[in-house]
Amino acid sequence: MAILSLQDVSISFGGLPLLENMNMQVEKGERICLLGRNGEGKTTILRLIGGVIEPDGGLITSQKGISITGLDQDLPPGISGTVFDVVAGGLSGIGAMLEEYHHLAAALKHDADGAILRRMDSLHDRIEREKGWQTNRQIETILTRLSIDPDISFETLSVGFKRRVLFARALVAEPDILLLDEPTNHLDIGSITWMEDYLLKYRGTIIFVTHDRRFLQRLATRIVEIDRGRLFSWACGYSAFLERREAALEAEQSQKDLFMKKLAREEQWIRKGVKARRTRNEGRVRALLKMREEQQGWRKQLGAARIIIQESDATGKVVIDAEGIRHGYNGATLINNLSTRIIRGDRIGIIGPNGIGKSTLLGILLGRIVPDKGRVRMGTRMEIVYFDQLREQLNEDMSVQENIAEGKDFIDINGSRCHVIGYLKDFLFSPDRARSPVRVLSGGERNRLLLARLFTRPSNVLVLDEPTNDLDMETLELLEDRLINYSGTILLVSHDREFLNNVVTSTLVFEGNGVVNEYPGGYDDWLSQRPAPVEEQIERPARKSAAIAREDKKDKPRRLTFKEKGELEGLPAIIENLEQEQKAIYAQMAEPGFYKGPADS
DSSP states (O other): OEEEEEEEEEEOSSSSOSEEEEEEEEETTOEEEEEOOTTSSHHHHHHHHTTSSOOSEEEEEEOTTOOEEEEOSSOOTTOOSBHHHHHHTTSSHHHHHHHHHHHHHHTGGGOSSSHHHHHHHHHHHHHHHTTHHHHHHHHHHHHHHTTOOTTSBGGGSOHHHHHHHHHHHHHHTOOSEEEEESTTTTOOHHHHHHHHHHHHHOOSEEEEEOOOHHHHHHHOSEEEEEETTEEEEEOSOHHHHHHHHHHHHHHHHHHHHHHHHHHHHHHHHHTTOGGGGSGGGHHHHHHHHHHHHHHHTOOOOOOOOOOOOOBOSOOOSEEEEEEEEEEEETTEEEEEEEEEEEETTOEEEEEOOTTSSHHHHHHHHTTSSOOSEEEEEEOSSOOEEEEOTTOTTSOTTSBHHHHHHTTOSEEEETTEEEEHHHHHHHTTOOHHHHTSBGGGSOHHHHHHHHHHHHTTSOBSEEEEESTTTTOOHHHHHHHHHHHHTOOSEEEEEOOOHHHHHHHOSEEEEEOSTTOEEEEESSHHHHHHHSOOOHHHHHHSOTTOOHHHHHHHHHHSOOOOOHHHHHHHHHHHHHHHHHHHHHHHHHHHHTSTTGGGSOTTO
């Protein structure tokens, strides 16, 4: 039985309805991923389900007593207090009691007359009656696993850590339906993998939007695609969805082709005139009018983005040569004795937890930050384009068009003059959207705009700091393809594991205590080559003999490399071919005259 139902739901924000006569049933325990282009209405559906906005028409119903909580794509304004306060704020009355107890405990050392202790004793009994200590332990456990200090001020945290806190706030309430809008944005890989593992064990229902393909592949039990205002449900994982959707689109196009042929025949018939006005043909005329209405009501599928990266003349062979780099901040060592040489055409991924120093490393390699020790030599003829994950290069009050061309109507792309509106169409901005101010754009649209702005400039070195946030799958895959074929040098900071696997040729990985190691290949290749993670070494008993330790290492399965995974995926086809060949040999041996032939045949 469905715990949530959307029946004939429609909503528009001017112009064509964003969602029209939408129907969706949600069953208990499902993990549903909403897929679709930027601006198709994924976030709108989450807001409709969460009761943030009301539909223009239709009905949204849920079972009695169902609780719904969510994590928004953007950080909500006005949140303050300690991390513990913010997380406990996701609860009702028990949360307020836990917050008060937490504050009283912090002030206990100033309790001269015992008033604070008496208040704590009274609160303790109330919390125990409400079974609140279990909730308190749950808050502490979640914050520990997300590596967040409960007593630190929320306002002082980075964007990534703030999203961790808000995710913990949504989890602690244990809602029946959990709504997640781009939950992996600004999270490091460790937090993302922990989130995946946690949500796989989560007993409630999850409806989420994500651009992270690895996250989607692991989590989704059903995919609901939003296409031209309608919903299409696919009860399968992401890989099967891609195959089935391609077949469905081909079938849809075939049906449209047949429809248009029939419409052309009927239009030719109606132009003949007199015969069409006879009574016996009125039904055919009405059918033609209905076909015309149907054809006019079609909503065209959005075209694919066309990303063109302008390239300048090549740099020298050595782009960056760093030797013995040491750098720290506030007494903490961020980078300790790093030496690396980046050659023209290298695509370097930079991996590490939030706040560990990835942006600092970029600044040092690009000559913008002077290291405490060591030296960095820059190559010749470098033309650098820098993608900033906070999008500070965009002017919120200017229009999309003005951010690209700064008041001009034409721009130069690879030596050709192009109208700015036409250029923005390649990045899926309609003429109306191109004249809109940046502040009304969604996160994905802002990322596309920043890419469009940067790629108007010729470059031979691309520096990309989290370029994949909020991008839809198709634009993400197109960006991948363009970067793979880019002849210049790329420095890429990303927590998108599939993106790293597909784009980079080597990785610089922060592995704690200022150690930055370099590995060939992408994310999966690093996993197969790295030393045992620190937490695994800590958990291992201290008094094991060397022989037992060797046995542990021998028994531990080795992770497959990217190449090995590809070979493994191709094994079923090889086995099938060999089985067919074996059957053919057996059939040949079963022939009556087989053994009468020469032995060497």
